[in-house]
Amino acid sequence: MSTDDPAFARLPDPPYYAVIFTTRRTEGDHGYAEMAEKMEILAREQPGFLGIESVRAPDKSGITVSYWESEDAIRAWKRNAEHTAARELGRTRWYEHYELKVAKVERAYGM
Amino acid sequence: MSTDDPAFARLPDPPYYAVIFTTRRTEGDHGYAEMAEKMEILAREQPGFLGIESVRAPDKSGITVSYWESEDAIRAWKRNAEHTAARELGRTRWYEHYELKVAKVERAYGM
Numbered sequence: 001m002s003t004d005d006p007a008f009a010r011l012p013d014p015p016y017y018a019v020i021f022t023t024r025r026t027e028g029d030h031g032y033a034e035m036a037e038k039m040e041i042l043a044r045e046q047p048g049f050l051g052i053e054s055v056r057a058p059d060k061s062g063i064t065v066s067y068w069e070s071e072d073a074i075r076a077w078k079r080n081a082e083h084t085a086a087r088e089l090g091r092t093r094w095y096e097h098y099e100l101k102v103a104k105v106e107r108a109y110g111m
Numbered sequence: 112m113s114t115d116d117p118a119f120a121r122l123p124d125p126p127y128y129a130v131i132f133t134t135r136r137t138e139g140d141h142g143y144a145e146m147a148e149k150m151e152i153l154a155r156e157q158p159g160f161l162g163i164e165s166v167r168a169p170d171k172s173g174i175t176v177s178y179w180e181s182e183d184a185i186r187a188w189k190r191n192a193e194h195t196a197a198r199e200l201g202r203t204r205w206y207e208h209y210e211l212k213v214a215k216v217e218r219a220y221g222m
Contacts, residue, residue, distance in 0.1 A: 003208045007135050007172035018214050020129060020176055022164050024118050053133050055166045055174045061118035063166045063174040065131055091222060097114045099221040103129050103214035110210040111202060 009051025009067055014108050016050055017068045020101040025060040025094060032094045039086050046080070048073025074102060120162025120178055125219050127161055128179045131212040136171040136205060143205045150197050157191070159184025178216070185213060
């Protein structure tokens with residue numbers, strides 16, 4: 001059953017790739033919200049981008065999963081200059097800690 | 112750099128498997144919080160369980176990622192009778208919608 005709920009990425013059948021980004025934000029905004037929106041808009045323009053799902057709890061923990069057609073698409077996005085600059089600010093300013101995983105989605109099903 | 116922050120699962124080096132569970136909760140609790148805690152305790156006891164990361168936003172959207180040693184471990188957990196009963200309640204009572212993906216984690220790195 002499909003849904004129009006924007007919490008769910010509309011994805012093709014597997015296989016495709018997922019980048020699982022688990023984070024703990026620092027206190028305060030420090031330009032984060034503006035940059036997060038900018039980076040999501042930019043990501044959506046990248047070749048091979050399939051979708052994104054992102055949740056942040058009041059305790060500042062968050063999980064963002066972005067979906068990509070291929071590992072090459074993920075690597076190209078990692079090399080993007082604006083994204084590279086944003087990641088550096090993430091490390092120094094916006095995240096207390098983060099973990100990133102690249103995974104190949106093999107099966108998918110929904111409610 | 113490792114962290115003691117419980118928002119982050121402590122995982123071995125890849126490869127391992129991830130189950131990405133994206134959800135939208137219904138309004139109200141309806142026994143959800145108690146069952147969610149019970150299922151997490153039960154999951155942690157399963158052979159091949161590696162860790163779990165879970166975030167829910169005030170808008171009721173959520174992402175839970177559980178990590179497993181193998182696809183067999185994921186299948187065995189899916190067949191667990193208590194978990195099967197909980198999933199049925201999830202479909203009928205707790206979730207407006209959900210999507211589930213099984214993925215092989217190939218690379219992982221952190222801050």
